[in-house]
Amino acid sequence: MAVSREGIVAAALTILDEYGLADLSMRRIGDAVGVQASTIYWHFANKQSLLAGVSDAILATQADAWPGEPVAALIGWARDLRSVLLTHRDAAELVAATLAVGLGSRIPDAAAVPIFVRAGWPGQEAERAARATSQFVLGHVMHEQTRQNLLRLGVLPPDAETLDDEGFDLGLRLVAAGAAALNGQPAPS
Amino acid sequence: MAVSREGIVAAALTILDEYGLADLSMRRIGDAVGVQASTIYWHFANKQSLLAGVSDAILATQADAWPGEPVAALIGWARDLRSVLLTHRDAAELVAATLAVGLGSRIPDAAAVPIFVRAGWPGQEAERAARATSQFVLGHVMHEQTRQNLLRLGVLPPDAETLDDEGFDLGLRLVAAGAAALNGQPAPS
DNA sequence: ACCTGAACACCGTTCAAGT
């Protein structure tokens, strides 16, 4: 049977978890699905498109709606995004890179926009605020996952903390408090 | 005359600006300083250490103190960091990666910590708040610089906007307002 | 329609050997 895009993406995700983004090569993915690396180019235009598929697969597990009080909803959304990213090795880097080049059909901050809108922000400002918040989340988790990789490499002491819940919560409270304080008012510069 | 660490870093920075991080190879750096790629390993343990040197060189142009009223100081620091990063191609990605692996002697948020302290935050919280703020700045500029690369590649229309001043200012106001609102109070969770 | 196999033009890094 012919190999499918979905099969390739699934294999890539498994390799990602086991070996990390740096070792996620076309040859290795080909091996995993029982095909030459060059065959993958019949199914995907290039490696980046394939990675976009992996990013979408990861983000598919995000909760898609956060009803209720805006501050609590924003915190819920951010914690959910973090935990989704922490589920797969190097996910933050992969998602951030995919987002940056504009590939991938799932945008990590999509569910955050309506929260800001509900809090009274005009559409475009809500999008910007959501994007800013997700930039913090992605940056924070990227840092955590890099440390997890360093730990695996043995360059960090085996009992080193790689997660930083307190740092995450503080950053989150910072933007949540800011959102509550501004509430969509345009800037005084 | 023997080549120096500083000379290698300077050459790498020039190549970075001209060709981007993806094309910053050891062989190319060797060519630029008139030496074999393998020679660089006599001066640096590996490529990542060299990149840490480049990161330090970029961050050396940051202003190192932001006296005065905390909110204005924070905004000044963040805008300065952004403009420092925008001065060199792919600088945000390079600095973020260096920061994540714990190399590099210059920390981009170093000057932001005393601002939070001055605003009444206890030391550790000030560090976390500064780090959260710099995560936003790095993420935002990374996104802008990726778009600049896409523009160069012609995959974006030639008149596409790559900078996003409004998005930056809004994110910045968000954290500044949050900082002013919380003012170092521990969380109610 | 889907896949192979060879090739192209690269990588980072190591290491014996030179001066």
Added chain:
DNA sequence: ACCTGAACACCGTTCAAGT
């Protein structure tokens, strides 16, 4: 002390050719 040159074990991508 500093550098060369060859080698190792890889990359992403293309493309004629096969079935």
